[in-house]
Amino acid sequence: MGLGEDGPDGLHPASRAALEQAEIVMGPARHLSLLPDLTAQRIEWPVPFADGLPVLQSLRGRKVAVLASGDPFWFGAGSVIARHFADHEWRALPGVSCFSLAAARLGWPLEATLTLGLHAAPLTRLRPHLAPGRRAIVTLRDGAAVADLARWLTAQGFGDTTLHVMEALGGPRERLRRTRAAALDGSDAGHPVCVALDIAGDGAVIPLASGRPDAVFETDGQITKRPVRALTLSALAPRPGEHLWDIGGGSGSIALEWLIADASLTATAIEARADRANRIRRNAETLGQDRLRVVTGTAPAALEGLTPPDAVFIGGGLSDDLLSHLWATLPPGTRLVANAVTLESEALLARWQADKGGDLLRIELAHAAPLGPRRGWKAAWPVVQWNVAR
Template identity: 45%
Template structure:
């Protein structure tokens, strides 16, 4: 296909927001696609055939990319490359077929209205993600710019903040940015009761507890039935898994999902597939992931090791519960060259599997024992937990 896509970002003030070059592009267009609201912003003297997106828009866009042989002009809101259709078109059609004429994005306008340093603010999109996603970015003193799904989003964010000890945070809702009826409402999260227009951006100035980013959250932060990697070992294990952006982790025998969730908390773009055969625990993994704001990046599957065959190739693997020789062999086979495998063993049987695997493939074996101080009558004594044997190996590295 040889058709070129010209994407023009339009502000809420319509034609007046466009540069001369963007206007010239639309003036020469034969066909313009956009939402009904966007198409109404184009003056009547532009002679192009105007076509509104059919639902679902994603399917319509995919059909257009697959069949277009002539130039097509597309309207977008604000900056098409910021959570917009421009990014989708580049992904589908290739960058060489896409030209973009941007207008200021909603967060650029919000930062300008508030006099915020945009580079020092965190942008969070709730257009498709659950409201719990905000939790991942909360910290005392942080500034967040949140893209709302609709007019109900500010109240949902306020409820979340109150439940996490951030009720004193300041919420500013900026609605219809750039339009003649632009509106701003400010208030505390624990006093929020304002209804909001559908098109809005939430500016959040966080006031609340210090939130640690390092792995090793308290065990009580995860719903569990006792099948959980305990806090000190979890911190050690997540560090050993070496979280890196854009990577896919398999969490095999996920239990409560604590390892995969803490791994994702270190990243903006990582993904996890959690393999858990017990239906109750699988539901707990998904619930814990949503609660910690990473539910949109964690998928739960059952049926290991058979399910490995239809899962995407992992960059990193953790094996916790349910380790057998079959699971270990299947994971090693599936792991990409250069990928990392970390496995924890508690029993003599699983420890023996790791010793044999290390002899065959190399890597590092460590044994970790944690003692905690606990009452012993009127005194205090050390209570040892079960020791953990951990194997950490990168596939393809020379055998030690």
């Protein structure tokens, strides 16, 4: 059930009745300390959170009330707990979420405000959303994280962001303060804390369209360049909830742009070189895409045991053996996109397209460059792209 941040005074009557009828009340020490006198046994939820699930499961068949802040199904514990029990074994009695309380204090329309749970996630999840004029409300793990957030925003070039620091919303300990990110050196904010952001600054804004600037990614030169990347993401056509294999990940740009497209997407990048695999991990961390799994190894051997994909991109390591393995093992309907630069790999894709169908596209690009005292077109290596559904 959702418990008010400073006690049960604001609980719905149904929630209060559930507490009074419970044989056992289980929750964090902070929540348990806020309860009135009850006859129920109290069990403190352990840290880390996952350790409490076996304890809760061992109490099956008894009347147990689990305490959580606000709405447990909005970046809370509710969905995690519900996955471990049948539908008839539990019911939720949510309270008002901290997001609703924060929006009410500031007069912000919640439907137009980004909401993120960063109490158990990296601050970098904000990175794709940083743009002047945007508003966000985020939960943080503790007061120290408020200072961490301010320093991180300043390092990204968004130190002019206004931070509305809010503690213990909805209770007698409620406190609201406002400051600029660049002006905050430390924080004495107390848990529970959330921060509303009026984003401002001259930091780099990551575009919404596929084909983000190459400079967004750390690379050693092994990267699908921006225009080709945009065409490749268009061919991969990500749909909600899908999983991608990025074979020959290089810098991870394809997998990362896939993930940025929607929060429901997941991806695995397969890269043979350990240094490049580590670079992909750094890019994922910088861009807040912790849903990316990076596998160091060579396909097809490295594909064994991976989550089955809905789409596959081959950016490196293209071979007849790899295509034969994928065609034999991928589920029907899986989308496959492969890019080729060399004459040999072009010939390979031409042969496979003639046999299996799909679309074959030749991409030829040129950029204006100095030519003596004037300018001319400098052609890039042409890329041949095969796009097919298994």
